[in-house]
Amino acid sequence: MKETIFNALAEPNRLHIVELLRNGPLSVGEIAEQLGLNQPQTSKHLRVLSESGLVEVKPRANRRFYQLRTQPLMELDDWLESFRRIWEDRFDNLDEYLRKLQAQEKLAGEKE
Template sequence: MNATTFSALAEPNRLDIVELLRDGPLPVGEIADRLDLHQPQASKHLRVLSEAGLVEVQPVANKRIYKLRPESFMEMDAWLDTFRRAWNDRFDRLEEYLRELQSGDASRGNQE
């Protein structure tokens, strides 16, 4: 996982492009139309996403079809999973601690 990926996704238009491509490959013209961008703007954003390894292009006749590269997102998911595991461990310990507190309160209530 590298900073280039997050840098590429930090720009709102590029994130919108990724979200559009989530539903399937699209030609650059359609991406530009759906996001109300000029085609050169869309192409520039797509180039950044391509350089970050998030999308790939497939020329078909005179069109350039863009699609997401699943490997990049799987790598990102694996990196994020390390944080998920750490937070889940912390939440599990918090839950255990709260149960101990509740059982302690219950036993003190019985003694009074």
């Protein structure tokens, strides 16, 4: 699932669409206008985002509105959180190591 999401977001226009949809649902025409794309290009990008599970479409009258789906983004955030914890632990260990080095240098300087 993550691979599909990353592949969908790797294309800059699709990433911009996701960023636009953070503020709420938009029609294909509104997305196309804001990105300066033609409607067929925009529809193609939206189809990829829909197939990846990132967006869903809600028809209203004769227009189709796209909105973000929270579930895949939450799953992606959970996956990224595991990396955040690893890096936080590593930075904590580095801080501890640097404090020890500073204490040793201070002690060595006092002995001289």
